[in-house]
Amino acid sequence: MTSILFQMVNVPVALGSRSYSIKIGSGLLPQTGSFCAELNLVGKCAIVTDSAVGPLYGEVVAGSLRGAGFDPFIITVPAGESSKSLKSVEDCYNQLAAHRVERKSFIIALGGGVVGDLAGFVAATYLRGIPFVQVPTTLLAQVDSSVGGKVGVNLMAGKNLVGAFHQPQLVVCDLDTFGTLPQREFRAGLSEVIKYGIIHDRSLFSLLENEAAAVLERSPELLAKLVARSCEIKAEVVSRDETETSVRAILNFGHTIGHGLEAISGYGVYLHGEAIAIGQIAAARISALKTGLKENELKRIEAIFASYGLPTGVRLKEDKKEKLLAAMKLDKKVSSGVIKFVLAKSIGEVEYGQPVEEAWLSERMDSLIA
Amino acid sequence: MTSILFQMVNVPVALGSRSYSIKIGSGLLPQTGSFCAELNLVGKCAIVTDSAVGPLYGEVVAGSLRGAGFDPFIITVPAGESSKSLKSVEDCYNQLAAHRVERKSFIIALGGGVVGDLAGFVAATYLRGIPFVQVPTTLLAQVDSSVGGKVGVNLMAGKNLVGAFHQPQLVVCDLDTFGTLPQREFRAGLSEVIKYGIIHDRSLFSLLENEAAAVLERSPELLAKLVARSCEIKAEVVSRDETETSVRAILNFGHTIGHGLEAISGYGVYLHGEAIAIGQIAAARISALKTGLKENELKRIEAIFASYGLPTGVRLKEDKKEKLLAAMKLDKKVSSGVIKFVLAKSIGEVEYGQPVEEAWLSERMDSLIA
Numbered sequence: 172m173t174s175i176l177f178q179m180v181n182v183p184v185a186l187g188s189r190s191y192s193i194k195i196g197s198g199l200l201p202q203t204g205s206f207c208a209e210l211n212l213v214g215k216c217a218i219v220t221d222s223a224v225g226p227l228y229g230e231v232v233a234g235s236l237r238g239a240g241f242d243p244f245i246i247t248v249p250a251g252e253s254s255k256s257l258k259s260v261e262d263c264y265n266q267l268a269a270h271r272v273e274r275k276s277f278i279i280a281l282g283g284g285v286v287g288d289l290a291g292f293v294a295a296t297y298l299r300g301i302p303f304v305q306v307p308t309t310l311l312a313q314v315d316s317s318v319g320g321k322v323g324v325n326l327m328a329g330k331n332l333v334g335a336f337h338q339p340q341l342v343v344c345d346l347d348t349f350g351t352l353p354q355r356e357f358r359a360g361l362s363e364v365i366k367y368g369i370i371h372d373r374s375l376f377s378l379l380e381n382e383a384a385a386v387l388e389r390s391p392e393l394l395a396k397l398v399a400r401s402c403e404i405k406a407e408v409v410s411r412d413e414t415e416t417s418v419r420a421i422l423n424f425g426h427t428i429g430h431g432l433e434a435i436s437g438y439g440v441y442l443h444g445e446a447i448a449i450g451q452i453a454a455a456r457i458s459a460l461k462t463g464l465k466e467n468e469l470k471r472i473e474a475i476f477a478s479y480g481l482p483t484g485v486r487l488k489e490d491k492k493e494k495l496l497a498a499m500k501l502d503k504k505v506s507s508g509v510i511k512f513v514l515a516k517s518i519g520e521v522e523y524g525q526p527v528e529e530a531w532l533s534e535r536m537d538s539l540i541a
Numbered sequence: 542m543t544s545i546l547f548q549m550v551n552v553p554v555a556l557g558s559r560s561y562s563i564k565i566g567s568g569l570l571p572q573t574g575s576f577c578a579e580l581n582l583v584g585k586c587a588i589v590t591d592s593a594v595g596p597l598y599g600e601v602v603a604g605s606l607r608g609a610g611f612d613p614f615i616i617t618v619p620a621g622e623s624s625k626s627l628k629s630v631e632d633c634y635n636q637l638a639a640h641r642v643e644r645k646s647f648i649i650a651l652g653g654g655v656v657g658d659l660a661g662f663v664a665a666t667y668l669r670g671i672p673f674v675q676v677p678t679t680l681l682a683q684v685d686s687s688v689g690g691k692v693g694v695n696l697m698a699g700k701n702l703v704g705a706f707h708q709p710q711l712v713v714c715d716l717d718t719f720g721t722l723p724q725r726e727f728r729a730g731l732s733e734v735i736k737y738g739i740i741h742d743r744s745l746f747s748l749l750e751n752e753a754a755a756v757l758e759r760s761p762e763l764l765a766k767l768v769a770r771s772c773e774i775k776a777e778v779v780s781r782d783e784t785e786t787s788v789r790a791i792l793n794f795g796h797t798i799g800h801g802l803e804a805i806s807g808y809g810v811y812l813h814g815e816a817i818a819i820g821q822i823a824a825a826r827i828s829a830l831k832t833g834l835k836e837n838e839l840k841r842i843e844a845i846f847a848s849y850g851l852p853t854g855v856r857l858k859e860d861k862k863e864k865l866l867a868a869m870k871l872d873k874k875v876s877s878g879v880i881k882f883v884l885a886k887s888i889g890e891v892e893y894g895q896p897v898e899e900a901w902l903s904e905r906m907d908s909l910i911a
Contacts, residue, residue: 257627257630257631257634260627261627264627264696264702264703265696265697265698268696268698268699268702268871269698271870271871292666295705296662296666296693296703296704296705297702297703298702298704299691299693299704299705299706299784300705300706321669323666323669326634326635326638327635328635328638328639329638332634332638332667332668333634333666333667334666334668334669335665335666335669335670335705336669336670414669500641501638501641
């Protein structure tokens with residue numbers, strides 16, 4: 172991959188007094204400090220990162236912050252989903268206290284979705300909330316988890332059961348960080364990009380179908396376009412419904428079964444994007460039976476995940492299938508015991524809050540996730 | 542103490558879509574269920590209580606909830622400040638998950654300030670926030686911690702370092718619960734009532750001076766008046782500044798040194814109300830030197846805490862004094878290393894955000910807290 176300097180794109184997230192912008196482009200990490208200075212942030216800054224990303228980019232970001240007059244220090248957690256835990260939250264709190272972080276200090280989340288969700292939750296709750304900036308370094312985090320203010324950690328009982336809504340002050344998406352992203356993680360990130368096509372943008376879906384080879388070769392022009400368009404869609408949805416009382420739920424397409432699979436497999440077996448690839452295909456199959464998704468569009472949805480090398484199904488033993496249903500019922504998208512799905516009417520148009528009966532799901536589970 | 546049925550008083554807390562009311566009166570615990578039903582709460586309800594309060598009132602509240610069609614269960618934590626910890630938070634999360642608490646379920650905090658702060662923080666963060674109801678059973682909790690939405694827990698490094706703003710849907714203050722309140726806790730609660738007099742209500746202060754004997758004998762009429770007036774003042778201040786960006790800070794009168802004392806003594810040595818009695822006297826002494834509090838009013842402030850049997854000073858060794866200053870600097874009321882105090886101009890009128898230099902404090906610490 173050749174590194175090309177693109178014009179930086181600014182995607183606004185309109186949320187009244189909590190509005191912020193997403194900066195997308197090449198060569199942005201070394202500018203983190205000056206971006207933060209523009210926000211009137213001051214003083215001490217905790218860079219929360221992980222053992223994989225910290226050695227690559229920690230010093231670039233810390234140096235840029237020092238250059239802009241900040242006083243940064245680095246908190247490193249182990250790489251991987253297991254750091255999205257109360258244990259890691261407590262470790263971060265203790266380090267913030269040891270460094271005497273104050274209410275006007277801030278946190279930078281430097282890493283993938285795990286780091287962003289963890290650091291964001293710490294920022295939401297330390298001193299009852301301090302500012303934070305997202306610097307996502309994976310495709311998944313750039314197109315999804317860094318935008319919208321959902322932060323949190325897992326319990327043994329389920330994913331994201333503990334959390335808050337805490338909007339960042341800024342999101343910095345440096346496309347150059349994809350240069351160090353393993354191919355498996357890169358593919359997993361594309362799973363969320365495909366989701367935006369299914370839930371909201373038919374032409375994005377077509378682009379992804381037509382340009383799979385170039386995307387997988389990480390064409391910088393295409394990636395810039397995909398990240399920007401994904402962020403635009405997420406920003407629009409979040410602006411309309413910040414705390415998910417209504418339309419924001421469409422972002423959960425494929426996530427009910429996806430989260431269930433992650434929970435029963437033990438966190439870390441599936442990457443999030445892989446689990447929701449299977450979940451999106453299952454949701455599309457339910458859609459074909461319940462909300463009139465046409466057969467040829469279902470085939471296109473099945474095909475696109477395959478063409479990006481993402482898993483399209485899984486065989487589960489009986490006891491695992493029961494555990495999957497139980498995990499889905501513990502998910503937050505459950506109300507009074509009825510499981511609510513986001514289902515597609517066509518590619519580019521979905522409806523949230525569609526009730527699906529547990530018995531109906533149980534009977535068809537094999538064919539939905541096979 | 543004779544139990545008299547008073548007309549129930551409703552104190553509104555005006556916070557837009559997060560407005561709620563504080564119900565104050567006798568015989569309210571058995572009505573908890575019907576109050577909750579009026580709020581359109583439904584389904585499962587976790588009653589968080591402690592090992593001292595649970596055996597006294599847990600079943601009354603649970604029965605009232607069942608009678609109103611709810612499905613309650615009880616989570617009991619050990620009595621005492623040590624339960625305001627991340628460990629207790631995690632225990633609560635795990636029990637909520639085991640009982641499959643959903644977004645539309647709710648939490649009732651039944652107990653004193655520790656239970657309210659803990660249960661409120663759990664409610665603020667479980668599933669990114671679920672509704673909760675405060676049922677405070679101590680004077681301190683009724684007049685202070687149950688109102689205003691500040692929730693949180695302690696770290697080893699300091700008190701309330703972790704938390705959130707999460708308003709309850711309702712506060713139920715049953716004055717009958719004072720019947721089982723130990724005298725030491727009762728006196729400690731009066732420390733916050735005296736605070737309302739100093740910061741906002743000269744006539745409340747005079748009433749407390751004149752009626753000390755009757756108050757300490759727990760005159761039901763007087764207590765009803767004191768709780769209602771305290772809640773009114775707190776509600777007014779919180780309505781003007783929910784997240785403490787300005788005037789809400791006046792509620793911290795006496796708390797900078799008070800929290801510091803609690804931190805260096807080990808939680809549980811001082812009751813909160815005792816520590817802030819010493820803190821308020823120290824703040825009044827600083828006020829006499831810095832903001833023109835008259836000598837006779839300083840004497841009245843010193844005298845009132847003594848007349849309620851509250852501690853008025855403490856002798857600390859040199860190393861403890863240094864630790865106290867260090868703990869004060871870690872407090873949330875610090876900005877860029879300068880310690881900000883709430884100081885009195887006269888009884889009934891205070892000013893927040895008054896900077897006091899560390900060296901100045903250090904020189905006079907003996908005389909301030911003696």
